[in-house]
Amino acid sequence: xxxxxxxxxxxxxxxxxxxxxxxxxxxxxxxxxxxxxxxxxxxxxxxxxxxxxxxxxxxxxxxxxxxxxxxxxxxxxxxxxxxxxxxxxxxxxxxxxxxxxxxxxxxxxxxxxxxxxxxxxxxxxxxxxxxxxx
Numbered sequence: 279x280x281x282x283x284x285x286x287x288x289x290x291x292x293x294x295x296x297x298x299x300x301x302x303x304x305x306x307x308x309x310x311x312x313x314x315x316x317x318x319x320x321x322x323x324x325x326x327x328x329x330x331x332x333x334x335x336x337x338x339x340x341x342x343x344x345x346x347x348x349x350x351x352x353x354x355x356x357x358x359x360x361x362x363x364x365x366x367x368x369x370x371x372x373x374x375x376x377x378x379x380x381x382x383x384x385x386x387x388x389x390x391x392x393x394x395x396x397x398x399x400x401x402x403x404x405x406x407x408x409x410x411x412x
Contacts, residue, residue: 294320295409298339300330300356301373302348306394310343313398314405325349327356334360334368341369341409343392346376357386369408 297319301307307323314321322339324330328351330342342360346353353372360366372383375394383391392404 294318295341296320296322296337296339297341297343297405297409298330298333298368299323299343299373300325300327300348300353301343301345302326303345306373309398310401313401317402317405319405319409327351327353327359330356331359331363334363339368341371341405343371343373343405344388346372346374346382354386357388371404371408 295318297314299307299310299321301310301323302325304325307325311321311323322333322337324333326348331351344353344356353374357370369389370386372379372386372388372391373394373396374382374391376382379391379393382388389408390404392400
């Protein structure tokens with residue numbers, strides 16, 4: 279498991295809504311992490327589904343931003359195993375460049391999707407819709 283994945287960046291003033299970003303694009307994951315942290319969320323990142331499954335055994339994210347195409351374990355496999363383990367309280371938003379994103383999101387039972395490439399305002403909008411700040 280990546281060491282950075284377990285550092286949520288919690289603020290001293292209490293718990294924040296937790297977002298887990300599962301994406302093998304390090305640059306994209308870093309931008310998402312910074313934008314969402316600046317918006318008031320605690321954010322962790324991992325590069326593939328297997329690392330995410332290990333992490334969610336110990337923590338419970340409120341929202342998972344999930345890429346579909348990754349090495350080691352893709353998003354489809356992650357989602358199937360995540361749901362089988364019984365700890366499925368997180369909202370799921372797909373991050374994908376697949377042109378069939380709406381159909382894939384529906385078929386997987388995801389709560390939403392964000393098509394790559396996306397604008398920062400669209401990212402914040404989707405996250406805020408799925409996980410409003412208190």
